[in-house]
Amino acid sequence: MAMMVRSFSAPPVDRREVWRYAGHRGADVEERLSLLLEECIAEAMPRLQYRVAYLELPLPLTCFAPEARAVIEERVTGCHSVMLFAATVGVEMDRLIARYSRTQPSKSLLLDALGSERIEALCDAFCAELAVEKDREGLAALPRFSPGYGKLPLAAQRELIALLDAPRKIGLALNESLLMSPAKSVTAIVGIYKENV
Amino acid sequence: MNFKAFLKEHIFLLDGGMGTLLQARGLQPGELPERWSLTHPDVIVEIHRRYYDAGSHVVNTNTFGANSLKFDAAELENVISAAVANARRAAAESTGAQSKFVALDIGPTGRMLKPYGDLDFEAAVGIFAETVRLGVKYGVDLIFIETMNDSYETKAALLAAKENSTLPVLVSNAYGADGKLMTGATPEAMVAMLEGLGADAVGVNCSLGPKALRPVVEEYLRVASVPVFFKPNAGLPRVIEGKTVYDVAPTEFAGEVAALLGCGVRGAGGCCGTTPDYIAALAAAARGLQPQPIDHKQRTVISSYTHAVVFxxxxxxxxxxxxxxxxxxxxxxxxxxxxxxxxxxxxxxxxxxxxxxxxxxxxxxxxxxxxxxxxxxxxxxxxxxxxxxxxxxxxxxxxxxxxxxxxxxxxxxxxxxxxxxxxxxxxxxxxxxxxxxxxxxxxxxxxxxxxxxxxxxxxxxxxxxxxxxxxxxxxxxxxxxxxxxxxxxxxxxxxxxxxxxxxxxxxxxxxxxxxxxxxxxxxxxxxxxxxxxxxxxxxxxxxxxxxxxxxxxxxxxxxxxxxxxxxxxAFSETLPATQTTTAVPVTPKTVSENASRLQEAVVKGLRERAAALTAELLKTEPPLSLVEQELIPALNAVGVGFEEKRVFLPQLLMSAEAAKAAFEVIKGAVQGSASPRGKTVIIATVKGDIHDIGKNIVKLLLENYGFAVVDLGKDVAPEAVAREAVRLHAPLVGLSALMTTTVPAMAETIALLRKEAPWCRVMVGGAVLTQEYADSIGADRYARDAMEAVRCAEELLR
Incomplete structure (x- = not known):
């Protein structure tokens, strides 16, 4: 039972997804906008890290406050363990967003959208890898869920971050308002169950 | 002999991992290991003693996370005094004949510093200072700041150590596989800053095994003029049948670390996954090695949070x-x-x-x-x-x-x-x-x-x-x-x-x-x-x-x-090819043609072009008519497009930036003469909230529409908002919040404004807000997006 860290190489950028996050609902993106996005991608990509800290715990859980524990265990009924994870693309993304938010907000907006797309892509990459590894052991993984969504209280974030030793392992910290720094970070829980043979 | 003197003439051996050993003895996930100094002193003393027995000169107290963020004042003092006493007892009980020292161990706070986190730099200095003072009070021999992955927090800790003790201070950072700290600093930048602040020795610990960190250590040796030490992990962890196993065995570990002692490293030990066996192997491998002299490099160097610049x-x-x-x-x-x-x-x-x-x-x-x-x-x-x-x-x-x-x-x-x-x-x-x-x-x-x-x-x-x-x-x-x-x-x-x-x-x-x-x-x-x-x-x-x-x-x-x-x-390619092409090709056009082109430039979001056309038009047109007849109509056209969902947010922003570039040119031209200042709007992201991209967008648009925007930034306390509203007698305040957890701070700010600045109207916005939410916290208006914020401001201040 140890916190582990895994680094990923950059998953390919899904540009449609970035546009969706940026509030561009149109089908066609005009050239000047797509050029601006390409500029953002070129500037951001070399500065991003893709790190995940994770920890597998057997069920029933001995940690988490009773309320959160009940919600988690309900969500993973029938599972024999849960994988906790925290993922981040690093604080450089925050710096880039802040830099342009003061000088060129359109670029800041696209970088922010790119950051959202990147962190989701990282979570997807981690979960895909997890599914493959678990499959080898005859296990399968449920879809991930996060504090603040559904019934799991946002406050569960505190314990998740502490259990994963996230500040030390991947440089992910929580502030007093339960906001994560770096901003483009995700914490989540995945139920692991035995596949019916 | 005190440690400062010892450091000058010897290779010093540090201890190994603590956390992994405590877990093996039943420390639960999420449990604070520092409490074990009080609840399981015998376990802690035994681990320390085994390190001294193995040959460590320096053993770190069990105080990695002992700070006022995690413990109240009374418990913090108990934890630190017990931790020092345990280490002292271990030194006394150990059979090792070497000189033995006790180091006050200080790890990161676990919070991120401003501006990307919410911990103020001076608050961080204060937190570390408390720990340092207690360590000094209970008689440690030196201070060991370690596993820091942010340069700024490292500075806070070192400053606190220097301001609150005269003990030697060793500072160690945790580098990633890319050879940098998580917040971006290179080894060269860190050494420059740490030497400048007076660290007595600088080092590298945690994150990776000795082989992976070797390049970082070599870089330290290349640039440092103070002793360098190394405390890597026992390689990378793997879970095998539910147990954590590190992939570098003691002998291999000792061989790799001792090789660096031969290259000039002066201190060595282990971090996660290492045990007294690793330190014993290291002590054996280091036996007979002579300390290399410290080379005083005459480097004139400065640094930022990422890199060094050498003269x-x-x-x-x-x-x-x-x-x-x-x-x-x-x-x-x-x-x-x-x-x-x-x-x-x-x-x-x-x-x-x-x-x-x-x-x-x-x-x-x-x-x-x-x-x-x-x-x-x-x-x-x-x-x-x-x-x-x-x-x-x-x-x-x-x-x-x-x-x-x-x-x-x-x-x-x-x-x-x-x-x-x-x-x-x-x-x-x-x-x-x-x-x-x-x-x-x-x-x-x-x-x-x-x-x-x-x-x-x-x-x-x-x-x-x-x-x-x-x-x-x-x-x-x-x-x-x-x-x-x-x-x-x-x-x-x-x-x-x-x-x-x-x-x-x-x-x-x-x-x-x-x-x-x-x-x-x-x-x-x-x-x-x-x-x-x-x-x-x-x-x-x-x-x-x-x-x-x-x-x-x-x-x-x-x-x-x-x-x-x-x-x-590469530079020459950025130069204009000939003199004739450098001028912006707008001169031959008539004024009215240029004007419609200015509108077009704004609508299309072309910043440089909008600025150039404005400069050209200013030669013949009065500034105010440019604003009223060209820029505002162009902005309105885009704004209406946005409201009708024909224009999307990125496009709206590009137009707003083009208009801003034009306004800047106008501002430059009318300076000194009474430039018309619009009505004042104060904007702020509320206390506890550090995401302000939405607020910045609102600011840009409000400025476009001629409002005098006073931006108080993010994470702004209610008192600061009220103070500015009173000072400027501002008719309107705009507040933003991203998280449900920060909406109470917004409510508090509004309540204070009602009391201190009853004339002031308040509009609110942000990801979690809705009309109902806005009503429930007593805001005058809720603005769904930046364009609506402009409309609200125009309406409220009419």
Missing amino acids: DREPILIGERINPTGKKRFKEALRAGDMDYILQEGIAEQERGVQVLDVNVGLPEIDEPAMLTAAVTELQAVLDLPLQLDTSDPVAMERALRIYNGKPMLNSVNGKRESMETVFPLAKKYGGVVVALTLDESGIPASAEARVEIARRILREAEHYGIAKKDLIFDPLALTVSADSTAAKETLRAVRMIREELGCHTSLGVSNVSFGLPARDAVNSTYFAMALTAGLSAAIMNPHSAEMMKTYHAYRALAGLDENCADFI
Whole structure:
């Protein structure tokens, strides 16, 4: 039972997804906008890290406050363990967003959208890898869920971050308002169950 | 023997992992290991004792996370006193015959510092200071700051250690596989900052195994002038049948670490996954190794939160534009507290290729300490260049030095006694490379010899303060050639003499030379070339001068600093091909054609074009009619498109930026004359919330529509909002919040505004807000998006 860290190489950028996050609902993106996005991608990509800290715990859980524990265990009924994870693309993304938010907000907006797309892509990459590894052991993984969504209280974030030793392992910290720094970070829980043979 | 003396003459062995051993003995996930010093003292003593038995000279107390964020005052004192007592007991019980020391272990707080987290730098210093004072009180021999993955937090911890003890301080950082800290610093940048702040030894620990971290350690050895130590993990962890196993065994670990002891590393131990077996193996492998002498490198180096800049053969460009002298627009920005303007200047200079930014925000009517601190905070949040803190106000200098994230340049000291007595103690305490002007009580001597004599005097005086020659850069002062035809030549002689006779680096404010002359660029760039040839190391200059940049790039190519002239060729491609194509092709058009083209440029979001067309139109059109007849209609067209969902947010912003560029040109033209200020709107992201992209978008649009926006930033306390609303008698405040957890802070702010500034209206927005939410917290209006915020403001302030 140890916190582990895994680094990923950059998953390919899904540009449609970035546009969706940026509030561009149109089908066609005009050239000047797509050029601006390409500029953002070129500037951001070399500065991003893709790190995940994770920890597998057997069920029933001995940690988490009773309320959160009940919600988690309900969500993973029938599972024999849960994988906790925290993922981040690093604080450089925050710096880039802040830099342009003061000088060129359109670029800041696209970088922010790119950051959202990147962190989701990282979570997807981690979960895909997890599914493959678990499959080898005859296990399968449920879809991930996060504090603040559904019934799991946002406050569960505190314990998740502490259990994963996230500040030390991947440089992910929580502030007093339960906001994560770096901003483009995700914490989540995945139920692991035995596949019916 | 105290540890400082021991450090000078011995290889020192540190201890190994603690957390992994405690887990093996039943420490539960999420449980605070520091409490075990009180609840399981025998376990802790036994682990410490086994490390001493294995040969460790230094054992770290079980206080990695012992700070006031995790423990209340009483428990913190108990935890630390027990931890020190346990280590002392272990040292007494151990059979090891070596010298034994107890180190106060200090790990990171687990919180991120502002601006990307919410922990204030001085608050972090305060947290570490409490731990340090308790460690000193209970009698540790040294302080061991470790596993720091952020340069800024490392600085807070080291500053706290230095300010609250006289014990030796060892500082260790955790580097990733990319060889950098998680917040971006290179080993060279860290060593520069830590040596500047007076660390007694610097090291590398945690994150990876000895092989993976070897390049980082070698880099430490290359640049450090203090002892280097190494405390890696036992490789990488793997889970095998539910158990954590590290992939480097004790003998292999010991071999790899001891090899580095042979290369100059002076201290070694282990981190996660290492046990007393690893330390015993290491002690065996290190037996008989003699400590390598510490090599004092004469490196003149400064750093930012990411990288170091070294003064050597490469000429260093220091951007001079962040300085109000002779700049009306800059002064206006300073008086209005317009940080965006300062940031833009800095970013533009970086894009032009400077390596350092000079930061001078001194104006007689301004609170310079507050302004310089704010400017440094803002600049280092978004720019990775080292800064040159340029002020004659010692209070401003000290405050900026404290909060600077790296090792800065200080501008300046001079040969006057008072100047040296003020600046040198600051430079010694915080670290920095000091620019020393060769003038004294009797002014600037005419001859180079006399200036060099002052330089010698400054060097001697600096030495008394413990400031090494390498941390001084001399500025022998570029004087105006039009006032004295030999002045320019004499300064160059001084440059050469300082370089050759004193072995010191030099810097010049080149542009002074041409004061009072026409075609100043030609004079400046030629003088720059002459000075470089005379051995000049750095220039404070204007990077927007094409002539200066041409000289810089040409010099590098000619001096053999630019392999295959690659940089020069790349630079030349950014130059306009011929003179004729440089002018913006708008002149031949009629005024009305240009006007409609300006509208088009705004609608299409073309910034440069909008600015150029505005400049052209201003030659014939009054500024106000440009705003009312061109810019506002264009913005309205885009705004309506946005509301009708034909135009999307990114496009709206590009148009707003184009309009802003046009407004900037107009502002420049109408300066001095009463530029019409619109109604004041204060905006802020509420306390606890650090995401302000939405607020910044609202700001941009409000400014476009002529409102005088006062932006209080993010994480703003209710009291600060109320204070400004009262001070400015602001009719409208806009508040944003992103998280449900920060909406209460918004409610609190509104309640306070109702009490203190009852005339003031409040509009709110942000990701989690809805009309219902806004109503429930008593806001006057809810704005769904930035365009609606503009409409709200127009309506509320009609």
